Amino acid sequence: MVSGGMTCVKYLLFCFNLLFAISGLAILVVGVIAHLRIYAQYSNFVYPSYQAAPIILITVGVIIFLISFFGCCGALKENHCMIITFSVLLGIILIGEIAAGVVGYINRNEVELMLDNKLNSTMYQYYTSKDIQRTWDVAQHELECCGMNGADDWQKVNRNYSLPHTCCPNTQNDGSCTKGSDHYKASCIEKLQSLLVKYASVIGAAGLGIAGFQVLGIIFACALARHIRKEYETV
Ligand SMILES: *[C@@H]1O[C@H](CO)[C@@H](O)[C@H](O)[C@H]1NC(C)=O
Ligand SMILES: *[C@@H]1O[C@H](CO)[C@@H](O)[C@H](O)[C@H]1NC(C)=O
Numbered sequence: 001m002v003s004g005g006m007t008c009v010k011y012l013l014f015c016f017n018l019l020f021a022i023s024g025l026a027i028l029v030v031g032v033i034a035h036l037r038i039y040a041q042y043s044n045f046v047y048p049s050y051q052a053a054p055i056i057l058i059t060v061g062v063i064i065f066l067i068s069f070f071g072c073c074g075a076l077k078e079n080h081c082m083i084i085t086f087s088v089l090l091g092i093i094l095i096g097e098i099a100a101g102v103v104g105y106i107n108r109n110e111v112e113l114m115l116d117n118k119l120n121s122t123m124y125q126y127y128t129s130k131d132i133q134r135t136w137d138v139a140q141h142e143l144e145c146c147g148m149n150g151a152d153d154w155q156k157v158n159r160n161y162s163l164p165h166t167c168c169p170n171t172q173n174d175g176s177c178t179k180g181s182d183h184y185k186a187s188c189i190e191k192l193q194s195l196l197v198k199y200a201s202v203i204g205a206a207g208l209g210i211a212g213f214q215v216l217g218i219i220f221a222c223a224l225a226r227h228i229r230k231e232y233e234t235v
Pocket of ligand 2: 127159161
């Protein structure tokens with residue numbers, strides 16, 4: 001049995017792992033919400049290669065949850081091997097997180113280009129694809145916006161004054177929504193960008209917080225593991 005200050009480290013490691021398990025669950029939940037709130041609704045505005053992002057979040061959440069289980073057991077059982085395994089896994093996750101953060105930061109402009117490209121091209125398919133029509137209707141209704149940069153865009157696309165009914169609040173799909181009616185003025189691309197920025201900031205801040213925890217966890221775990229080994233050697 002470890003004693004004195006090390007008992008304290010042992011329980012700190014245990015508590016830390018509980019927090020860690022909770023953060024794993026939180027990442028999982030954010031992944032699920034991002035999937036439902038952004039990807040399921042706006043899949044037509046997103047490149048297929050980006051569809052994996054929430055799945056990665058969900059997977060990372062599950063992995064962190066499992067790793068914290070190792071850490072908890074290792075701390076309670078004072079098992080040297082489990083604690084070392086735990087620290088190594090934690091280190092790998094930490095490196096992965098830093099890499100993901102850097103890649104995300106470097107590619108942040110690409111998301112803007114993607115939206116520019118996708119919103120523009122899908123506007124021209126509004127009347128020919130039911131699926132794209134649904135995505136645009138959801139976007140305009142939920143984000144209270146009209147067209148990519150404003151209602152004028154629909155005029156360019158349609159070559160008449162008709163607007164999709166979702167450009168007007170509470171209007172039936174009966175052709176009554178036009179440039180002359182009370183329609184949303186906001187640009188959908190700006191609204192969509194601020195929604196994405198909101199998600200990215202939450203994920204980024206959570207990531208930084210968790211990374212800080214991980215560094216602490218690795219330090220605790222190493223201290224405990226070293227102490228346990230020393231005890232074995234003296235016995
Ligand atoms: C889409 O992009 C093309 C080419 O840049 C541009 O001419 C057109 O006006 C854009 N359409 C809309 C609706 O913004
Ligand atoms: C305006 O153009 C759209 C797309 O071409 C068409 O579906 C719609 O019926 C037109 N509206 C009017 C009033 O002509």
